[in-house]
Amino acid sequence: MGYRVTIIEDEKDIVDLVRYNFRKEGFDVASFLRGKEGLEHLRRNPPDLVLLDIMLPDVDGFEVCKKLRADERLKDVPIIFLTAKGEEIDRVLGLEIGADDYVVKPFSPRELVARAKAVLRRRERPAEKHEVVETSGFRLDSRTQEVMVRGRTVELSALEFKLLHYLASHPRQVFSRERLLDEVWGRDRFVTPRTVDVHVRRVREKIEESPEKPRYLRTVRGAGYRFSLDAEQNDA
Numbered sequence: 242m243g244y245r246v247t248i249i250e251d252e253k254d255i256v257d258l259v260r261y262n263f264r265k266e267g268f269d270v271a272s273f274l275r276g277k278e279g280l281e282h283l284r285r286n287p288p289d290l291v292l293l294d295i296m297l298p299d300v301d302g303f304e305v306c307k308k309l310r311a312d313e314r315l316k317d318v319p320i321i322f323l324t325a326k327g328e329e330i331d332r333v334l335g336l337e338i339g340a341d342d343y344v345v346k347p348f349s350p351r352e353l354v355a356r357a358k359a360v361l362r363r364r365e366r367p368a369e370k371h372e373v374v375e376t377s378g379f380r381l382d383s384r385t386q387e388v389m390v391r392g393r394t395v396e397l398s399a400l401e402f403k404l405l406h407y408l409a410s411h412p413r414q415v416f417s418r419e420r421l422l423d424e425v426w427g428r429d430r431f432v433t434p435r436t437v438d439v440h441v442r443r444v445r446e447k448i449e450e451s452p453e454k455p456r457y458l459r460t461v462r463g464a465g466y467r468f469s470l471d472a473e474q475n476d477a
C-alpha cells in the first residue's frame with residue numbers, strides 16, 4: 242500500500258507539482274490550501290507524512306505543526322516544512338516544534354520525494370538491539386526510547402533521542418559534526434553542521450542540570466561532541 246501524504250500549501254503550482262511527483266512514486270496525496278482545513282482533515286485521517294508550508298493565509302505552518310504535535314494521534318507523524326529562504330529556516334531550526342526536515346523553495350520535486358522517503362525510512366528502521374546506557378544520574382533505554390536524568394523522565398523528539406543514543410552508546414568517543422550528520426541524520430540528508438549544534442543545544446537543555454556547563458554531552462573544541470560517563474572536568 243502506498244504511503245499517505247498530506248500537503249498543506251497555498252501555492253497551487255507547488256501543490257500540483259508535488260502531487261504529480263508523489264503520485265508517480267506511488268504515494269496517496271491529499272492537498273489543502275489552508276491551514277485550518279488541512280488540520281481538520283489530518284485529525285480525521287492521520288497520514289504517514291505531512292508536507293507543510295509556513296506562510297499560509299490563515300493558520301501558519303508553525304501553528305499547524307504545534308497542533309499536530311499536541312494531538313495524540315498525530316504527534317509522531319513526520320513533518321517536512323516547505324520554507325522560503327532566510328528567516329523561516331532559522332525559525333524551523335531554532336524552534337522547539339518537532340519538524341523532521343525542511344526544504345527550501347524553490348525545490349526540486351525529486352529532492353523532496355527523496356527526503357520524504359528518507360524520513361519515512363528513518364521512522365521504520367527496525368529497532369536496533371536492546372541497549373541500556375547507564376551512568377550516574379543518567380539512564381537511556383533504547384527499547385522504550387526512554388531517558389531518565391536525575392530521577393525524572395526526559396521528553397525528547399525522535400531525532401534528539403537518536404542523537405543522544407548514538408553519542409551515549411559510544412561513550413568518550415569524539416564525533417565531528419559531519420560524522421554525526423552521517424550517522425544520525427543519514428547521508429541522503431541536506432543539512433548543515435549547524436543543525437547538529439542546534440540539536441545538541443536542545444538535548445542539553447533537556448538533560449543537563451546546567452546546559453552551559455554540560456556534564457554528559459560535552460563539546461570537544463575544534464573536534465565535535467562526545468558523551469561523557471564520568472564526572473570529569475568539563476572541557477567545553
Ligand code: CA
Nearest residue numbers: 251294296297
Ligand atoms: Ca505560502
